[in-house]
Amino acid sequence: MTDTVLAPAKTRVQTQPRVGARRFRRWWKNPWRKPRFLEAITWGYLAWSIMPVLIAILLSFNRGRSRSTWQGFSLRWWTGDPFDSLWHDPELHSALLQSLRLSGMTMLIAVPLGVLFAIGIDRWRGRGSGTANFVMLLSFVIPEIILGIAIFLVLRFLLTFVELGTTAQVLGLVSYQLSYPVIIVRARLLSIGREYEEAAMDLGASPTRALRRVLLPLLYPAIFASFAIVFADSIDDFVTVRYLSGPSSSEPLSVKIYNQARGDPTPAVNAAATAMLISAIIAIVIGVLLYRWLARGQRAGVREFAAQV
Amino acid sequence: MLWLAVLFVLPFYVILSVALGTVHPIFLSPLPVWQPWYWSTEHVRDAVGKIVGPDAFLQPVFLRTFLYVAAATTLCIVIGYAVAYYVARYGGKRRTLFLVLLIAPFWISYLMRMVAWQGLLQGDGYVNRLLTATHVLGEPYNWLQGRPITVILALVYGYIPYMILPLYGQLDRIGQNLLEAGRDLGASPLRTFFRVTLPLSKQAILAGTVIVALPMFGDYYTNDLVGSPKTSMIGNIIDDAVNSTGQGPEAAVFVLILMLILLVPLLYYLRSTAKAMGSA
Numbered sequence: 001m002t003d004t005v006l007a008p009a010k011t012r013v014q015t016q017p018r019v020g021a022r023r024f025r026r027w028w029k030n031p032w033r034k035p036r037f038l039e040a041i042t043w044g045y046l047a048w049s050i051m052p053v054l055i056a057i058l059l060s061f062n063r064g065r066s067r068s069t070w071q072g073f074s075l076r077w078w079t080g081d082p083f084d085s086l087w088h089d090p091e092l093h094s095a096l097l098q099s100l101r102l103s104g105m106t107m108l109i110a111v112p113l114g115v116l117f118a119i120g121i122d123r124w125r126g127r128g129s130g131t132a133n134f135v136m137l138l139s140f141v142i143p144e145i146i147l148g149i150a151i152f153l154v155l156r157f158l159l160t161f162v163e164l165g166t167t168a169q170v171l172g173l174v175s176y177q178l179s180y181p182v183i184i185v186r187a188r189l190l191s192i193g194r195e196y197e198e199a200a201m202d203l204g205a206s207p208t209r210a211l212r213r214v215l216l217p218l219l220y221p222a223i224f225a226s227f228a229i230v231f232a233d234s235i236d237d238f239v240t241v242r243y244l245s246g247p248s249s250s251e252p253l254s255v256k257i258y259n260q261a262r263g264d265p266t267p268a269v270n271a272a273a274t275a276m277l278i279s280a281i282i283a284i285v286i287g288v289l290l291y292r293w294l295a296r297g298q299r300a301g302v303r304e305f306a307a308q309v
Numbered sequence: 310m311l312w313l314a315v316l317f318v319l320p321f322y323v324i325l326s327v328a329l330g331t332v333h334p335i336f337l338s339p340l341p342v343w344q345p346w347y348w349s350t351e352h353v354r355d356a357v358g359k360i361v362g363p364d365a366f367l368q369p370v371f372l373r374t375f376l377y378v379a380a381a382t383t384l385c386i387v388i389g390y391a392v393a394y395y396v397a398r399y400g401g402k403r404r405t406l407f408l409v410l411l412i413a414p415f416w417i418s419y420l421m422r423m424v425a426w427q428g429l430l431q432g433d434g435y436v437n438r439l440l441t442a443t444h445v446l447g448e449p450y451n452w453l454q455g456r457p458i459t460v461i462l463a464l465v466y467g468y469i470p471y472m473i474l475p476l477y478g479q480l481d482r483i484g485q486n487l488l489e490a491g492r493d494l495g496a497s498p499l500r501t502f503f504r505v506t507l508p509l510s511k512q513a514i515l516a517g518t519v520i521v522a523l524p525m526f527g528d529y530y531t532n533d534l535v536g537s538p539k540t541s542m543i544g545n546i547i548d549d550a551v552n553s554t555g556q557g558p559e560a561a562v563f564v565l566i567l568m569l570i571l572l573v574p575l576l577y578y579l580r581s582t583a584k585a586m587g588s589a
Binding site for chain 2 (some may be wrong): 041046144238
C-alpha cells in the first residue's frame with residue numbers, strides 16, 4: 001500500500017503498470033476467479049484424446065488408399081472393394097467372428113468365476129486372503145507381455161495337451177481378465193455389507209438360499225457391469241492373444257489389425273478397428289442400460305456405472 | 310491356495326526352467342530343464358553380457374526404456390493432475406460429460422488409438438499440414454521414423470487415462486471446506502495447493518505412477534506402431550526374442566530381468582492398495 005501513497009507525485013504513464021499489477025494481484029487473490037488456464041488444458045486434453053480417433057474413423061470411409069488424406073466418401077473399405085474391404089476379405093471377416101467368439105467365451109467363463117472368487121475372498125478370514133488380494137491386483141499393473149509369455153510357456157511345455165489356438169486364447173484371456181469381475185463385485189459386496197444376508201438367515205433361509213435369493217440379486221448390477229467390461233476389454237486385447245494364437249485362422253481381429261498396421265495398411269485397417277470399437281461400445285451401452293434397469297430405485301446413472309469401473 | 314499355485318508359482322518355475330535350460334540342437338526350440346541340479350547359467354550369462362559389460366549392445370535399449378518411461382510418466386502426472394484437478398473442482402454441471410469423455414479412451418482400444426496416430430503423423434498427415442500451415446515447421450517432419458518424441462508422446466497418449474482416474478477419485482474426495490479453511494487461515498492459493506491439496510493427493514499420484522509406469526516397461530506395441538528399431542524398448546527385445554527361433558531361453562531371461570526391475574514398485578503398490586481396500 002505504501003507505493004500508492006508515493007504514486008501521485010509521478011506521471012500518469014508510470015502509474016499505469018502499477019494499476020495493472022494491482023488488478024492482477026486482486027485477480028490472483030480472488031478465490032472465485034475462473035481457472036481459465038486449467039480449463040484450457042482440460043479441453044485441450046479432451047480434444048487431443050478424442051479427435052485422432054474420430055479422424056481415423058472418418059478416414060475408414062476414404063475413397064482413396066491413403067490413411068492420412070481425405071479423398072472423398074465411399075464405402076470401399078467397408079463393403080465395396082471385392083478383395084480388401086472388411087466385408088469381403090475372408091481373413092478379416094473370419095477374424096471378426098473369432099474376436100466375437102473369444103470375447104464371448106471369455107466373458108461367460110471369467111465373470112461367473114470372478115463372482116465366486118469375490119464372494120470367496122470376501123468370506124475368507126485369515127491367512128491367505130491377503131495373498132489372494134495381491135494376485136487379483138497384480139494383473140492391473142504387471143506388463144501384459146510377462147503374463148502372455150508366461151502362459152505361452154506353460155502351455156507349450158507343461159500343459160501340452162492344450163493346443164495353441166482358441167482354447168489357449170480363452171484360457172489366457174480368462175486368467176488375464178478375471179480380476180475385473182473380482183474387484184468390481186468385491187467393491188459392491190463391501191458396500192452391501194452382511195446385514196441383508198443375516199436377516200434372510202434369521203428369517204429361516206439356508207445359507208445357500210440366502211446367497212441365491214438375497215445376495216445375488218443385489219449383486220446383479222456389478223455382475224452386468226463386469227460382463228460389459230470383460231467383453232469390451234478382451235475384444236481389444238492383442239498381446240496375450242497373439243502369443244497364444246495357433247494357425248493364422250485363429251487370430252482375432254485385434255491381432256490382424258496389429259499385424260497389418262505394422263506392414264502396409266489400407267483404410268481397411270481403420271474400418272476393422274472401427275468395427276471393433278463399435279462392438280465394444282455396444283457391449284458397454286447394453287451394460288449401462290442393464291445396470292440402470294437393475295439398479296433402479298438406487299442411485300444409478302452413468303456416473304455410478306463409471307464408479308464401478 | 311491351489312489355484313494360486315497354479316496361476317503363479319508354476320509359470321514362474323517354467324520361465325525359470327526355460328531360462329536356465331538349453332536349446333534343441335537341431336530345431337533350435339527351447340528345451341526346459343526341470344531339475345534344478347542340471348540348470349545351466351549359460352543363457353543367463355549370455356543375456357546379461359548383452360546388457361552390462363564390454364560388448365553390451367543392448368545397454369542403450371535399457372537406458373532408453375528408463376528414459377522414455379520417466380519422461381512419459383512425468384508428462385502423465387503434469388497433464389493428468391491439471392485435468393483431474395479441473396474436473397474435480399470446477400466440473401460443476403458438466404461433470405458427467407467430462408467423466409464420460411475421460412473414460413472413453415478405456416473403451417477405445419489401444420490399437421485403434423495408435424492406428425489413428427499413424428495416419429495423422431504420416432508425411433502428408435494432418436499434423437504436418439497443420440504445423441507447416443502455421444509456420445511452426447518449415448517443412449514436414451517425418452514423425453514415424455524412430456523419433457523419441459513421437460514414442461514418448463504416444464506412450465503418454467496411451468496411458469494417461471489410467472493416471473487421471475485415480476487422481477480424480479482422490480481429488481474429488483478432498484472437501485472444499487479444507488481448502489477454504491486453508492484460505493481463511495491466510496494462505497495464498499498457491500500455498501493452499503502445496504500445503505493442503507498436494508499432500509492429500511500424494512497417495513493417488515503414487516498409485517497412478519505405478520499403474521502407468523509398470524505396463525510401460527513391458528510395452529512393445531507402441532514402438533512397433535509409431536517408432537522404429539532406433540527407439541526400441543525392453544518389451545521389443547523380449548517380443549523379438551520370443552518370435553525368433555533359438556532365442557527362447559534368452560526371452561525367458563529378459564522376462565525374469567524385467568520382473569526383477571519391477572518387483573519393488575510392484576510390491577509397494579500391492580501393499581498400499583491392499584491396505585486401502587482393507588480399510589475401506
